[in-house]
Amino acid sequence: MTDASHGPWATRPAVAEGTPDRTVTLGDLLRVPRHRxxxxxxxxxxxLVFVLAYLVLMPGRYTASAVVAVRPVVTDAFSPSGAAADRAVNMNVESGIATGTEVVRRLAEQNxxxxxxxxxxxxxxxxxGGQILRFSYAARSVDEAVRNVNLAAESYxxxxxxxxxxxxxxxLRSYDDSIAxxxxxxxxxxxxxxxxxxxGSDTAAAELTGINSQLTQLNSARTEIAAVDVNPGWxxxxxxxxxxxxxGGRDALLLLAGLLGGALVGVVLAYAWESVDxxxxxxxxxxxxxxxPLLGTVRGRGGIASRSSxxxxxxxxxxxAIAERVHQPARVTLLSAREDPTPITARLAVALAVAGxxxxxxxxxxxxxxxxxxxxxxxxxxxxxxxPSRPPLPKPRSAPSGVDGVSDRVGPVRRRPSPYPAGTRTPSDYDVTLTLPRTAPGAVPANGRHPDDGGLPxxxxxILLGTFRQGAHQPLLLFNAPPAESDERGVAVARQGSAVVVVERDRTRQTELRRLTERLRAAGVNTLGFVLTRDGRG
Structure with missing residues (x-):
């Protein structure tokens, strides 16, 4: 093996105390929900389903309203109320009476x-600033709501x-007692x-005059009280x-709230899941x-990717990057934690073979x-x-304008006999098929491959395909290693050459990647770097 040797593993760069390693941007915050x-x-x-179930199990209620004007109790109903009309009646007291026990009891007995x-x-x-009470009553039907709200207003x-x-x-009873x-x-x-x-009649007459005046005042006051209009309003x-x-006027709003609330809970769960995974x-x-070190980033195929991608x-x-770091003969093992590196292995093999x-x-x-x-x-x-092995397509020839290929008859072309017998001339066209001698059925080379395998040009x-033992003596071998978390053969083969760690974006866990690199470091593997790919998602 003549893999290019490198120095010890690079450690993480030191970060100055108090300086953040990386600035967190809005894209970083949105990346977690986007990938979850x-x-x-x-x-x-x-x-959304929860809100729908609520709307089905708890149907909407109909609300009816009635308005009552509250008036003060006065002797003369046509007297001007003055500038402080809203203070003539304590509306807080009236609101308490409207929702008090007596009104509620009448509604409960009625229904x-x-x-x-x-x-x-x-x-x-x-x-x-007004002397108005607005009654509202919510019921399961329109008639019930109308009946109860009108009853509440009349009960008040x-x-x-x-x-x-x-x-x-x-x-009046108090005045009657005083008058009596x-x-x-x-x-x-x-x-x-x-x-x-x-x-003594003069003294009695003076007392009688005072008594008559007092009786007249009492009768006048009683008359005023008896004339008071006790109607509280209408x-x-x-x-x-x-x-x-x-x-159901709020059904759409409730559905929107349920959708947004569920999405918010999902975002929180996504961050919680991301923190543990x-x-x-x-x-x-x-x-x-x-x-x-990074060897390269390979974007996955999918969506709008095409041949010109x-x-x-x-x-x-x-x-x-890999060819720069290794020299033939070389063995390069493509390792991953749990993912399958087959797609990137095949594409790297094609990229290396194209160069000859x-x-x-x-x-x-x-x-x-x-x-x-x-x-x-x-x-x-x-x-x-x-x-370069793909032959260019020949351009079609255009026939002369004055020649009609359908009406004109072309006679048979007489070919001169070749001076060379068949099989004795080496063809100058390399695209023709060559006749190779067959080998004996039992003759197998030392590398374990039959010579008529040929490979894929x-x-x-x-590109030749086979097992690791069959390609042990090849000048450039790419080993498609199984997932390292469940099979250690990839690390064992990597000890005989070099290793490339395949990292699949959004799939490879950071803990598993860290554990894989620690195992490679402990085994003394010459790791060239890592390749970030998205083949797992595409």
């Missing part, structure tokens, strides 16, 4: 429901009127005046079925995890058929300038 799109999409779908359910369905709003007015009437009755006492005093004074003499807008708002996302990740050029650049090398691709894991198919596919994709070179 399956998890994010699943979480978003679950959020046969629990008071807690009625209290949750009933809502009263007080606009700022009835309860408030009963409270005012009780207050008026109490005040004053009237009794008046009667006593008159009786005393009738029994008194001429000198319904300015009753609920109607046509004005009921449907309960770190994959190689870029060249920097692979370099930091392995400590190896720069993918093939990427492979040829990697082949140049005879490449032997070895595999001991039963993947020779896949290697052959991959090599043939990559050979067919070679451009014309990269494959690629460009100016060829």
């Amino acid at each position: 799109t399956g998890l994010v999409a699943t979480a978003a779908a679950l959020g 046969g429901q629990d008071q807690g359910e009625v209290r949750d369905a009933l809502d009263v709003e007080v606009p700022a 007015l009835a309860v408030r009127r009963a409270m005012y009437e009780r207050q008026r009755d109490e005040m 006492k004053v009237a009794a005093q008046q009667a006593a004074i008159r009786k005393r005046m009738a029994n008194a003499g001429p000198g 319904v300015t807008r009753a609920a109607e079925p046509a004005m009921v708002s449907p309960g 770190r994959r190689v996302r870029s060249v920097d990740d692979a370099r930091r995890a392995s400590g190896l 720069p993918v093939d050029a990427d492979v040829r650049y990697v082949a140049m 090398r005879e490449v032997f691709v070895a595999d001991d894991s039963g993947r020779l058929d896949r290697l052959r198919a991959a090599v043939l596919a990559d050979r067919d994709r070679l451009p014309a300038y990269a494959d 690629v460009g100016a070179g060829s």
